[in-house]
Amino acid sequence: MAETIQSTTNSKTSGAAGQAEGSFVARFFRATEIDTRMLGMIGALLIIWVGFHILTGGLFLTPRNLWNLSVQTASVAVMATGMVLVIVTRNIDLSVGSILGFTGMVMGVLQARLLPELFGFNHPAIWIITLAGGIAIGALIGTLQGSIIAFLGVPSFIVTLGGLLIWRGATWFVTSGQTVAPMDVNFRLMGGGTEGSIGATWSWVVGIIACLAIIAAIINARRQRKRFSFPRRPIWAEYVLVALGCIVVLGAVSVANDYYWPIAIARRYAEANNIPWPEGGLLISQGIAIPVLMAIAVGIVMTFIATRLRFGRYVFAIGGNPEAAELAGIKTRWVTVKIFALMGVLCAIAAAISTARLNAATNAQGELDELYTIAAAVIGGTSLAGGMGSIAGAMLGALVMQSLQSGMVLLGIDSPFQRIVVGMVLVTAVWLDTVYRSRAK
Structure with a gap:
């Protein structure tokens, strides 16, 4: 009898914990609106x-x-x-x-x-x-x-x-x-x-500008919601969205900068510019490719058309x-x-x-x-x-x-x-x- 009661208690406890976990996940997605x-x-x-x-x-x-x-x-x-x-x-x-x-x-x-x-x-x-x-x-x-x-x-x-x-x-x-x-x-x-790439320095500049744009967009959205008395996300949810956005952006920039020019091209570049060839080779980052920037720009413009203009x-x-x-x-x-x-x-x-x-x-x-x-x-x-x-x-x-x-x-x-x-x-x-x-x- 005691074992049965203990088993029932454990079952209720684990069920309550599962409901609490599910409730936390649901509340997280509801708060962040992901x-x-x-x-x-x-x-x-x-x-x-x-x-x-x-x-x-x-x-x-x-x-x-x-x-x-x-x-x-x-x-x-x-x-x-x-x-x-x-x-x-x-x-x-x-x-x-x-x-x-x-x-x-x-x-x-x-x-x-x-x-x-x-x-x-x-x-x-x-x-x-x-x-x-x-x-x-x-x-x-x-x-x-x-x-x-x-x-x-x-x-x-x-x-x-x-x-x-x-x-x-x-x-x-x-x-x-x-x-x-x-x-x-x-x-x-x-x-x-x-x-057709912008190199490491300009890639980091683009990444930082993108992070600032994410922050500005979230702040503006919060102000607009307050202006029209719409429900606002909790502050912690805003911070989470900013962090996630910046991590994705800067991570992508880091990956693009980790891809270097081929050795033959880098050697020709060094010879043309009288740069001594280092022992480990000359590492020049490709950075973000121009077609990728074009695609992102088109995506931003099309999103604006679809969500902000009367035409959309x-x-x-x-x-x-x-x-x-x-x-x-x-x-x-x-x-x-x-x-x-x-x-x-x-x-x-x-x-x-x-x-x-x-x-x-x-x-x-x-x-x-x-x-x-x-x-x-x-x-x-x-x-x-x-x-x-x-x-x-x-x-x-x-x-x-x-x-x-x-x-x-x-x-x-x-x-x-x-x-x-x-x-x-x-x-x-x-x-x-x-x-x-x-x-x-």
Whole structure:
């Protein structure tokens, strides 16, 4: 009898402790307002990283591979930010990879063949005119497709599927299938590499500025909540968010600075600048790559558009209930046109990054990027049913997709099987989104 009473007491004690622990976890997430879906995606990304690191014998989680991973993710991440707005409005864009290839080829011809005849090779104005021309063409293509969808009533699936075929074929006709190379020396900086990075000192400057921006954003949000009498997070939760944000930022900067120039390039640099070659070699940090900074800048701008501007509110209103948005006076057709025009601009920026990284414009450039872009947006929490999406989540989804691809390349897995894995991940992400939405009702 005494043993039974003791066992019951222990059971109640452990149950109370479990409830207290669960209550603490729940109170922590409620106080910090951390998105549990985003946290789950970060957890999945860490599992992928650790798993590939073990399977590759310690090759994955190295500064070199993580630096390359960030550069490879940049172009898809840029397009994924626009795909969020497209999917939120219950549309789809299957042509982004072909638009990337077409605008990339046009930019290649501009800087390698046409503009040098006017300005000479490597003139400082070439890369500016090239990028501006590519963005203008991307915007025109997006506007054309958006107008057909909005004003002619053709479903976006059909319009962009046709665009996938049309712009891929147009890419071939620009040069009759020839690869265009090399790119302008200044244009190549947008692709990363040894010269396309900002070095250790400026990377730390960027990291500190980012930390100050995080602090300023949290302080401003707290003031706004107080101003409108909204509930505020506890002070300790604000400190936790600042600490977590700064740790992630400074940790990323540290990893980027731990990747050094290749020995051959460092030796040539030392010889050109009459620097004595040290016994252990000359260690020059790559720092943050320029394409990564471009992707982050695009992400910040797109987040501002989606969350702070009237246009962003219209986008989510249309995705939530198109009929109600129309009755509320929102010009849904023009919003749709603007969304696809913006998507075209982002495709051109991604094309500049991709073309600069390859130092060439090819006919195969951007193939299957539509799959990776849509998958990144969906994995990042954008619902195919519309009305729900996250810019930051889409960029994190792009990193997940590129991590899978990079890890499989390191393992020597064939390209066809890589596509099978990507397809399975996309289907699983949509299924999880469906389950999440059904439970949220």
